[in-house]
Amino acid sequence: MGACAWLVLVIVNEVAALLYAQQSSPCEVVQTDVFCNNKNLRSIPGRLPPGIQKLDLSRNLLQNLTHEVLSVYNTVHHLNLHSNKIHFIQPGVFRALTNLQVLDLSENNLDVFAALKTDVGRLPSVESLDLSGNGLYTGMSDYFLRDAPALKNLSLDGNSITMIDNGTFTGSSALRKIDLHNNVILEITEGAFEYLNDLSDLDLSMNSITCITDFNLCRLKLLNLSKNSLELFQAVELDREYELLYLDLRENKIPYFPILPKMSRLMYLDLSRNRLRDVNTSGNAEEDLMSERSFKGHQRVGHQDFSQLLYLDMSFNQIKSLPSLFFSSMMFLETLNVSNNCLEAFSVTQEAPLNGLKTLDLSFNALQELSFEQNTLLSLEALYLQGNYLGTADSHLFHRLPYIRELHLQQNYLRICEPHASEISHKPRPHGCVSLSSIPTLKYVSLADNSLRIVPQNAFRGSPVQVLDLSNNPGLYLHKNAFSGLETSLTHLSLQENHLHTLNTDLSFLTSLRVVNLSMNRLTSLPLRNKESSIELLNLQNNSLVTLEHNTLEVLERTLKTLYMGLNPLSCCSNGRFLDMVKGKPSVEIPDLASVTCQYTLDSNEVEINILDVVEDHHCKSLDLKTLNIVIIVASGVGLIVTLVVVFKLCHRRRRRHNSSFKA
Template identity: 55%
Template structure:
């Protein structure tokens, strides 16, 4: 081999050896982003471009962070170290990374580092820091926060912090967002958050805070205290305006309505799943003693709420109020007096027996009202109230007698949920009566749910003048319907449910309903069907749990796309059109696994899956039918021949007798 060739090989080998680390780098590099996630790395990779801005090292096996490699990437702005095994960080490591803005150290073992009691700072340029899921205890967070002047967003969720000390955030005065949810916080020292003048969002949900009686964070806009052990929430009495917009107090043990700022900007208030017994913000000592007698553990703060001075609480900007899943027995109409902007009100799942809206508190901005699953017997809406109401939930109550025209007075109503009551429907010909409700002539009504009302009948033209798109009349066993019960809905109705009504026949010609797309006739007693006289627009048809043996070809219209037909005694051999559609994939049957049919084999009825039917399953039946047909023809032929022979014999005999007589 010549010397030139040796030199060439040495050069190629040297170049290959020089480039191999980068060529074989397990990371994916695209422009200024390097993705090294989930590669079982134990060290930070070398030979990445020095100009990268984002380095994702999440879900690896890194244990120690030192400056031997990381400082080579001085342009990093976003460093993701989520879900490693990091337990040591070289102090001062991030100071040299002057462009670093986002640092994610979540789901590591930084409690082991904090045990060394050595700050990692300074974090000179870091704006977002995630320390969640690191097993940090009280005071440990200080080793990461003592010098972070640019920090605006901090996450400490999923740790084991029990106390927020007064000096916890002294080194992070620029904070705007703090996430402390899912810790074990019991105590917050006075002044812990007051010095953070830019603080806008604070999440303290899923902790063990028992009460807040002197809330004074005027600048805060969002406060989440969901799922604590709070029995009371009270702001300080001040004439200054609070900036608070969102207050989440759900899933606590609050007994009385919180004491809110005199001047506030609240638009969202959630008090669901508490122990509210009254919408008053205070109670008498006698009421509290009754709570004690019922097994409720009273604290000093609970006793305090009976002694606070009642202050006038206006909520003029409130848009959303949730009081569901409490123990309210009444809510006076005057309670809503200041809520002139309220759009959504949920008082479902309480103990209300009556509810009224009068002209003094008209709730004219309200769009959604949910009073479902109470024990309502009385319901009244005054004249010129609820002008904007679009959705009304009344399901799951005991309503039987209402003002017949109560819903006709709602000028914007679109959706009525009346299921699980005891209501009756008035005929449009007679107008509203005392023992029924009028559902005709409501020009804005599009969605009507009347299932499970023990309806005895649907009168003629019951919905005339109400342009319904969806009508649910299901679960009213024994309900009588006539050909004109749905009169007036021919040009609007798109979904109709008659499920579970024990219907044996259908008096409707659904061809007339030109926009009907979905028809639910399941769980009835239908044995024969004639649904339409011409082309139908129905795309989805549910016939489950009936008594159908055959489906006529004209029932399986061209528009039909989806058919539910399980739990019927279908014949395997008398539904050839259905079998053809299934074989050609021209019809979707989502419950095909539950669709069975019957055929006869050796004089025994056999049941198989409809999708498993083969031509041989119907051969024996065809042979028997043919044999029976032949026998019938032969018998008829013999009978005809016998009759003809008798007639001929009688005719000849008559002629013979006449000849002798002559």
């Protein structure tokens, strides 16, 4: 009985202590997690619930970490001390925290502590350590890493480290991931990472490294060297396969294609924003010059194995040519980006068919020639060709792409072929236009800014295009059947900045059309007749519209949600239904309402006001009187003419009778 009473007393005391801790502490307790962040604390609270596993003390004013306070919380697994003012750590303070796995000391003043040249002591169970943003210089990180046997993830991001030597990580040999992003690293001593047998992820981006000539970390899976000053990257050839999957070399100064291992599993390679002139892998200027004169694909690139490569980005370089054999081993490549280079021609041949490619970006080059042989690019879905000089092409170029969905053809000089019966047989046609009909997978087409003169009839028949951009082609003529065949597929249409005076086609018969951009034209009317229209967003900005017809608004009101109408010379007094829409239909949003104005006549002068300020009884009164006067004058004139005619006829009859009475 006494034992039971003792047990009850212990439980009551524990509960009382917990309640007292919760009431007296400024922290928030959620089960076993305690949140003391952003409380302006200058010391760690001494009364927190027992058994806590996560303690968040971030964004406070803590300066010192001492054994007396922290040893109380030996059950903590996750300790967050981010963004304090910590400049002193009592050596050995973490030794008692045998359950501590995650320790965040980022954004403090640990450079002050490191200047004392004192080790922080053993980190017995810590697996993740964040020391980023502490102003640490070369060698300072050693004082935190000399006895961290369980450490797997380390962040030293945003410090001032200039060199990594071969003793930096000796006390943390279990490391798998190291983040050294955004330092000032100039040099990496030979062997600095070699003894880290489990290292798989290394981030050295945003440093000042100029050269990697002996890369031999064969177990590394991810290497980020972007935003350095690299001029050379060369791997050491080993007898074993490299496990590297991801290599990021973007934003460097590399003039030659990097020399990668023969045996590798590389899946992702980014070489964008470098100084690549070609894909020669020699790294030797003289050899490069000779190979320019006499290229043989296997001599230059054949020794490199890209059989696992899925992603290759070489955009924003100075590449002038890409021999098709360069791609001969890239059987599974899915994304190729060579945009913003100096290519004048590009071809895909059966020797390197790139049949795994889904996205090909050749935009913003100087392309004048483009060719795809039969049975190549059999998986291609998106083709980016904007910003080139393409004016002539094989008319059936895109018919050879059985899965093509997107054609980005803007900013070229292409013309659209008018389809004929022969299109079905896909017989070759003369160069000078491209056929966009009868491509059953095609969903997106942009021909903006191509100096197009005409969109012929049935231009897209047989191609279920959903998004069509024909904007910025001044003087464009649309055949009345230009969109024939798109009645049930087209959802987005852009015809802006084409100087259109009229629309030859009634867009309301495109029954799936939801978004229409007709801005920056010279339209005086928008005839819509089909009440099955689905238009939800209509942009009519900057046209010559005086009146929105009653029938047009009747068609639009059923589905319209957004309307842009600014910069049109609207009449205040002949747009009654539009005024009702503006003022009385909240379901239609007019985002540019502040710039929607109209004109009315006052004392023979045209006055412009915002459409919301129109009061018909007031602003249209003078116009109504003027109209009435005109009607009266016209009616009076007509009446006078009729009277004169009647009088003339009567006089004429009397004269005839008078003359007849004197006949002999």
